[in-house]
Amino acid sequence: MKQMDIFIAFFRSGMLGYGGGLSAIPLMHREVVETYKWMDDEEFSDILALANTLPGPINTKMSGYIGWRVGGFLGMLTALAATVLPTVILMIILLTVLHAYNDKPWVRGMSKAVVPIAGVMLGVLTWDFVKKSKNSMGWMSTLIVIGISIVVINILGLHPAIMIVGLLIAALFSKQEEKEKQVKAS
Structure with missing residues (x-):
């Protein structure tokens, strides 16, 4: 089925x-x-x-x-x-x-x-x-990412994949920083 x-x-x-x-x-x-x-x-x-x-x-x-x-x-x-x-x-x-x-x-x-x-x-x-x-993420972060995406993709003419990879890397680093802060707080 x-x-x-x-x-x-x-x-x-x-x-x-x-x-x-x-x-x-x-x-x-x-x-x-x-x-x-x-x-x-x-x-x-x-x-x-x-x-x-x-x-x-x-x-x-x-x-x-x-x-x-x-x-x-x-x-x-x-x-x-x-x-x-x-x-x-x-x-x-x-x-x-x-x-x-x-x-x-x-x-x-x-x-x-x-x-x-x-x-x-x-x-x-x-x-x-x-x-x-x-x-x-909140409105401010969302609007910032949208604005940066428009600039990177439409004005600078870079491929959307570059923006996506950049955001994925930024997310990985931000999660790593959060984990480090949690470890220090413990």
């Missing part, structure tokens, strides 16, 4: 995640965290952050890891198949239809409507992460 749940969860997010891997992440979050409760928001956020640092499509990296974590090797294969199959099937169907009707206004309108919908879905997920960061 677990393999079927894994397949359904990732098939739904893959089938409904029109617009690319990033648009499927909020759907994957809903399935993994809210529907099946395989992990909490913090674990999902960690997986998302690490998946962003690795090369390749984010959706398949996340589904592969989550599938492995929930159902072992077979779960990983099930999650990957459920993630990739909808894309392959829909690409064949949609490209055939779009090619046949590419001169129709409804096709052009459909293509234009996808971008804002994907943007709203990503915005909602981002706001959820900001609220959770506020709870764990």
Whole structure:
């Protein structure tokens, strides 16, 4: 039954995640965290952050890891198949239809409507992460990290992975300092 749940969860997010891997992440979050409760928001956020640092499509990296974590090797294969199959099937169907009707206004309108919908879905997920960061780090630290991220990624043009690795290193050092303070206090 677990393999079927894994397949359904990732098939739904893959089938409904029109617009690319990033648009499927909020759907994957809903399935993994809210529907099946395989992990909490913090674990999902960690997986998302690490998946962003690795090369390749984010959706398949996340589904592969989550599938492995929930159902072992077979779960990983099930999650990957459920993630990739909808894309392959829909690409064949949609490209055939779009090619046949590419001169129709409804096709052009459909293509234009996808971008804002994907943007709203990503915005909602981002706001959820900001609220959770506020709870764990406080507003000031969250706003500082957001500001530094905007400068590093957009103004300086550095890859987001550099920012993520920097934040991970800073978190490791801050936890080490906390442990040292606790040892001294004892």
